Amino acid sequence: MLEELKNKLGEEIERLTHELQITLPKAIQKAVEHGDLRENSEYKSALERQQFVQARLNHLTKRYGELSKIDLSEIPSDRIGFGSRVTVVDMRTREEETYTLVFGDYIDIDSGQISVASPLGQTLIGKKKGDKVSLQLPRGERKLMIKEMTTLPQMVDDQGDAA
Structure with a gap:
């Protein structure tokens, strides 16, 4: 999972770097050739995009x-942490949900990824299989039991054993 995130980030960094160094300078140059820059929407648009791409690139490089x-x-293999895949059971409805804890920028609710900084992520961090947790949400309290968990170190060990 860690390598997958690094690869995904690396690809976006590479794409944005190309846009910043190749595509946008060409667009700006083309817009400059059109004349008066004060009323040139193409020029303004290209500059705004350049600022956005630079900010995003700085953020991704930091991540x-x-x-x-x-x-x-250093990631515990016996407790929930970054990269853990966790199956919880809602104590009221008995419904099961599975989540993977990821950094805030990589959330994908459809695939069950939640941020370690989210209220649910914060509630699950440090817990173990069998623990019961309570989560205060705007619509009321939610009580969950941790049914299954696989930590990032366990996933890496399993991949290493399979090789």
Whole structure:
């Protein structure tokens, strides 16, 4: 999972770098050739896009650096943490839900990814299989039991054993 995130980030960084260094300078140059820059919407649009791309690139580069610093040996294998896949049972409805804890930028609700910084993520961090947790939501309290969990170190070990 960690390598998958790093690859995904790397690809977006590469794409944005190309846009910033190749595509946008050409668009700006083309817009400059049209004359009066004060009323040139193409020029303004290209500059705004350039600022956005630069900001996004800075953010992604920082995130990539943070991911590169993660030491799997420091992530507990017996408690929920970053990268853990967790199945919970709603104590009221008995419905099961499975989540993977990820950094805030990589949330994909449809595939069950939630941020470690979200209220649910914060509630699950440090817990173990069999623990019961309570989560206060705007619509009321939600009580969950942790049915299953696989930590990031366990996933890496399983992949290593399979090789």
